[in-house]
Amino acid sequence: MAELGMGPFPDSAGFAEAQAHDAADALAEFRSRFISDDPELIYLDGNSLGRLPAATSDHLEEVIAQEWGSRLIGSWGEGWWTLGRDTGDLLAPLIGAEPGSVVVADSTTVCLFKLAWGALRLRPGRTRVITDDLNFPTDLYVLEAATEAAGGGDVEVIQSHDGINGPVEAVEAALDADVALVTLSHVVFKSGYLYDMRRITEAAHEVGAMVLWDLSHSAGVVPTDLSGVDLAVGCTYKYLNGGPGAPAFMYVNPELPLENPLAGWWGHRRPFDFDLEYRPAADIARFQTGTMPILSLAAITPAAQIVAEAGIGRIRAKSVALTDYLIELADEVLSPLGFTIASPREAARRGSHVSLRHPDAWRVVQAMIDEGRVVPDFREPDNIRLGLAPLYVSFADVHNAVHRIAGLMREDRLSKYRRQRSTVT
Numbered sequence: 001m002a003e004l005g006m007g008p009f010p011d012s013a014g015f016a017e018a019q020a021h022d023a024a025d026a027l028a029e030f031r032s033r034f035i036s037d038d039p040e041l042i043y044l045d046g047n048s049l050g051r052l053p054a055a056t057s058d059h060l061e062e063v064i065a066q067e068w069g070s071r072l073i074g075s076w077g078e079g080w081w082t083l084g085r086d087t088g089d090l091l092a093p094l095i096g097a098e099p100g101s102v103v104v105a106d107s108t109t110v111c112l113f114k115l116a117w118g119a120l121r122l123r124p125g126r127t128r129v130i131t132d133d134l135n136f137p138t139d140l141y142v143l144e145a146a147t148e149a150a151g152g153g154d155v156e157v158i159q160s161h162d163g164i165n166g167p168v169e170a171v172e173a174a175l176d177a178d179v180a181l182v183t184l185s186h187v188v189f190k191s192g193y194l195y196d197m198r199r200i201t202e203a204a205h206e207v208g209a210m211v212l213w214d215l216s217h218s219a220g221v222v223p224t225d226l227s228g229v230d231l232a233v234g235c236t237y238k239y240l241n242g243g244p245g246a247p248a249f250m251y252v253n254p255e256l257p258l259e260n261p262l263a264g265w266w267g268h269r270r271p272f273d274f275d276l277e278y279r280p281a282a283d284i285a286r287f288q289t290g291t292m293p294i295l296s297l298a299a300i301t302p303a304a305q306i307v308a309e310a311g312i313g314r315i316r317a318k319s320v321a322l323t324d325y326l327i328e329l330a331d332e333v334l335s336p337l338g339f340t341i342a343s344p345r346e347a348a349r350r351g352s353h354v355s356l357r358h359p360d361a362w363r364v365v366q367a368m369i370d371e372g373r374v375v376p377d378f379r380e381p382d383n384i385r386l387g388l389a390p391l392y393v394s395f396a397d398v399h400n401a402v403h404r405i406a407g408l409m410r411e412d413r414l415s416k417y418r419r420q421r422s423t424v425t
């Protein structure tokens with residue numbers, strides 16, 4: 001069988017259009033800031049793990065050699081001790097928060113638990129917690145656990161009518177004076193649906209409920225304004241490119257007297273007094289618990305600086321243009337091959353990934369990775385998620401990815417792959 005054409009597809013009239021978009025792209029130069037050792041590979045999974053910025057390698061080498069290798073424990077007083085808060089201050093403008101209101105520590109899952117529990121304790125007597133069935137599973141597990149730990153209640157999972165769009169009206173209709181907390185993903189992980197943060201926050205506040213947003217799929221790519229928002233958490237390893245397992249961020253509105261359920265010495269007011277009684281820090285530091293993973297934390301700084309330099313407004317503008325372009329091409333080239341769009345068509349309601357559905361999605365994904373050299377990810381039962389990270393994905397990438405998928409289908413490259421997903425993927 002002939003080699004699958006890897007593109008670019010100079011014979012395709014559409015490729016000239018992609019090139020024109022790339023030529024006009026204000027962020028084009030940022031692509032070279034990321035390590036990419038395989039020019040054939042089209043990486044569309046920055047919504048799962050962002051690419052490695054070249055500056056991160058240099059920075060970590062220095063942290064390891066100088067701060068760890070030479071300075072040893074001296075480094076605790078020379079930046080390590082405050083790195084969680086300093087990194088929070090670096091992220092704050094990227095997520096529309098005030099300095100001093102964001103701290104980086106723990107995984108998103110742990111951060112969610114901390115803030116959900118804290119919120120529930122501020123609403124004693126209220127028994128209902130509202131979320132939706134588009135939320136990431138860890139959020140639902142955490143809500144159950146935090147609700148129980150905070151004294152009990154019911155977690156109500158509002159159903160989306162189509163598995164794509166957030167059930168906004170149903171969430172609003174569920175709100176009453178018994179609701180303690182509403183927790184939703186701002187951009188949902190499967191379909192990329194983007195909630196209207198202000199609308200939901202205001203509706204919840206009208207009944208006196210708190211709101212906790214999961215910004216994992218918006219931080220670094222969709223602008224947010226957290227003024228008036230109670231609480232938020234999010235990953236740093238997706239569009240913020242902080243690296244595998246990079247710790248997450250917590251935003252706590254400075255006006256809230258929220259407590260941390262996992263009290264630890266890093267959240268103590270005067271940790272080096274080694275006081276046997278816990279007295280929480282008055283500021284955001286009280287949401288820290290124990291010793292930080294300094295190397296992972298350090299990796300966030302150069303990565304977040306790139307996002308700040310590019311500007312979240314320009315990043316969003318390119319993200320909208322890329323996702324619009326992908327949907328347009330998928331309608332034209334992939335719909336006749338059995339694919340459907342499983343993301344909102346309206347850009348204002350969409351984050352930076354687009355999901356395609358196909359009855360044979362798992363085999364398509366395997367063929368894409370092995371033979372098409374396009375890396376998406378698969379989400380049960382039939383979603384092929386294409387994440388378009390604007391800092392390093394080009395319009396030519398989108399064009400070529402769509403045509404490579406079409407080539408795999410036309411040349412029947414799927415038949416050799418298993419239909420069922422193996423247990424370990």
Ligand SMILES: Cc1ncc(COP(=O)(O)O)c(C=O)c1O
Pocket residue numbers: 107108109110136138139185189214216217235248
């Ligand atoms: C929306 C959302 N929340 C939470 C998580 C999980 O975060 P962690 O594994 O870092 O705790 C993910 C992971 O992809 C996610 O997409």
